[in-house]
Amino acid sequence: MFQNLIPLAEVAESSVSFEPVVFWICAILAVLGAIGMLISHKAVHSALWVALTMINLAVLYVLQSAPFLGVAQVVVYTGAVMMLFLFVLMIVGVDASDALIETIKGQRRVSILAGTLLVIGLVMLLGNSFSVQTAQLANADSAYGGNVQGIAALLFGKYVLIFEITSALLITAAVGAMILAHKERTAPKKSQEVLAKELFAKGNYQGPLPSPGVYARHNSVDTPALLPDGSVSDISIPGPIVARGAAKSVNETDLSEIQIISEGLGLVSSEDDEDKK
Amino acid sequence: MSPNAYLILSGIIFSIGALGVLLRRNAIVAFMSIELMLNAANLAFVTGSRVWGDLSGQTAAFFVMVVAAAEVVVGLAIIVTIFRTRNSASVDEASLLRW
Numbered sequence: 001m002f003q004n005l006i007p008l009a010e011v012a013e014s015s016v017s018f019e020p021v022v023f024w025i026c027a028i029l030a031v032l033g034a035i036g037m038l039i040s041h042k043a044v045h046s047a048l049w050v051a052l053t054m055i056n057l058a059v060l061y062v063l064q065s066a067p068f069l070g071v072a073q074v075v076v077y078t079g080a081v082m083m084l085f086l087f088v089l090m091i092v093g094v095d096a097s098d099a100l101i102e103t104i105k106g107q108r109r110v111s112i113l114a115g116t117l118l119v120i121g122l123v124m125l126l127g128n129s130f131s132v133q134t135a136q137l138a139n140a141d142s143a144y145g146g147n148v149q150g151i152a153a154l155l156f157g158k159y160v161l162i163f164e165i166t167s168a169l170l171i172t173a174a175v176g177a178m179i180l181a182h183k184e185r186t187a188p189k190k191s192q193e194v195l196a197k198e199l200f201a202k203g204n205y206q207g208p209l210p211s212p213g214v215y216a217r218h219n220s221v222d223t224p225a226l227l228p229d230g231s232v233s234d235i236s237i238p239g240p241i242v243a244r245g246a247a248k249s250v251n252e253t254d255l256s257e258i259q260i261i262s263e264g265l266g267l268v269s270s271e272d273d274e275d276k277k
Numbered sequence: 278m279s280p281n282a283y284l285i286l287s288g289i290i291f292s293i294g295a296l297g298v299l300l301r302r303n304a305i306v307a308f309m310s311i312e313l314m315l316n317a318a319n320l321a322f323v324t325g326s327r328v329w330g331d332l333s334g335q336t337a338a339f340f341v342m343v344v345a346a347a348e349v350v351v352g353l354a355i356i357v358t359i360f361r362t363r364n365s366a367s368v369d370e371a372s373l374l375r376w
Contacts, residue, residue, distance in 0.1 A: 019278045027286045034293040034313055043305050043366075050309045053290065057316050064283065064327045066335050069319070069342075076342050081312060081349050088353045089305060092366045103369050108300060115296035122288030126321075130280045130328050137330050150332045151339065159336055166343050173347035180354035183361075 022063055030056040043089050051082045065137045068148045210236040223248045226255075283324040291317035304356050304366045308349070315345045 033053030037046045054077040062070035102108055144150045155163050190198075200206060210233050213223040224247065225236035237247045290313060297310025319338040326334025360366050 023278060023282060027282070030286065031289055031293070034290050037306070037309060037313065038293055038297050038300065043303050046301075046306045046309055050313060053313065054316060057290075057320055060283065060286075060320060061323050064323050066323045066326065066338075069323060069335055069338055072339065072342060073316075073319075076346060077312070077316070081346060084349060084353060085305060085309060088357060091357055092305065092360045111296060111299035115292055115299065118295055119289060119292040122292060123285050126284035126288045127281055129284055137327050137332075140330050140332050147332075147335075151336055154332055154336045155339070158333075159340075162340060166340065169344065169347050173350045177350045177354040180351070180358050 019063060022059065026056040026059045026063070029053075030060070043092075044086065047082055047085045047089065050085075051078045054078045054082065065141065066147065068151055205235075212236045212238075220248075222246050224250060226250060280324050280328045284321055287317045287320040287324070290314075290320070302367050302369055304359070304368050305353075307368060308352055308356070312345060312349070315341055 030053045033049045033051075033056065036049030037053070040046050040049060054073060058070045058073035058078070061067075061073055141147050141150050144153045198204075210225045210227070212221045212225050213219045213236075221238060222241050223237075225233045227233050232250050241247050294310045294313035294317060297313065298307050301307050301310065319341050322334045322338040322341065324334075326332060326338075356366060359371055363370050
């Protein structure tokens with residue numbers, strides 16, 4: 001992969017017409033992504049805008065004869081960091097958007113003023129930093145046989161101490177994240193047996209619910225069922241109907257009819273009963 | 278092409294990142310703005326490396342990437358912990374230490 005990218009970087013080094021075109025496209029897209037991050041209300045949109053900026057910066061790295069950093073940028077930033085952001089957004093809640101009320105009065109106006117001043121200052125400061133290109137990076141690359149090899153020689157030679165300290169930093173960060181994300185148990189973990197007992201504990205009815213209307217001498221779903229002992233079953237009506245306030249109450253005549261049925265007082269003839277048998 | 282253009286771009290992106298930290302109240306978006314500022318610094322490093330013809334700048338950018346990765350891991354873990362206790366990722370909510 002690096003072998004394919006290096007010629008592109010060398011072309012960028014040598015040709016005059018090729019670089020400005022790519023630079024302007026990527027620069028505009030990168031600034032667009034940054035502004036998009038700044039103004040989009042949802043954090044997920046912000047993350048995607050930042051990913052756009054980072055991909056364009058990766059192209060600019062490759063354009064400036066840094067193919068290794070270009071690939072590392074795509075892998076580390078857009079691949080790992082931004083996706084980590086998206087995962088955390090999933091935990092925190094995608095809908096968590098910014099409050100628009102200012103806690104400090106006039107903070108927004110002052111911030112925008114300060115940002116504009118910073119842009120002007122930085123552009124004036126950086127605009128004339130380099131007048132001539134002092135050396136070709138290609139020479140430094142070819143000293144060790146390529147960009148990756150050159151960076152490796154520096155990493156494991158001149159900067160090896162920093163590299164070692166970096167490993168300590170990474171391990172500390174990993175342990176720190178584990179400690180921060182760790183949740184102490186306040187109660188022992190429930191076994192399956194305990195869970196099953198809790199599920200079928202007294203009062204937790206797990207069977208099918210009584211169907212509505214049957215014993216109330218109506219078969220519509222908005223009429224509650226009457227249980228064999230004559231009491232009204234509230235769980236027999238579907239929840240949405242209750243929420244809409246459309247559930248019918250059981251009237252007195254129904255209750256008295258049920259009373260008659262349950263006591264066998266002959267509202268239904270005894271012959272019918274025998275037929276069923 | 279003049280390397281100053283890259284530096285100006287890096288300055289603009291850095292400023293937008295700084296503005297993001299100042300303006301946005303969602304801790305995660307503020308964090309993304311910090312990443313943007315680090316990226317702008319990386320672009321300046323790479324540009325400097327190219328102008329001087331020295332790979333040290335690219336190595337520095339590499340170290341910035343490593344530190345940024347470690348920082349993201351710890352920072353996001355802190356945000357998740359704060360979210361667990363306060364049910365909010367807004368930087369205005371965590372104000373107990375305010376006088």
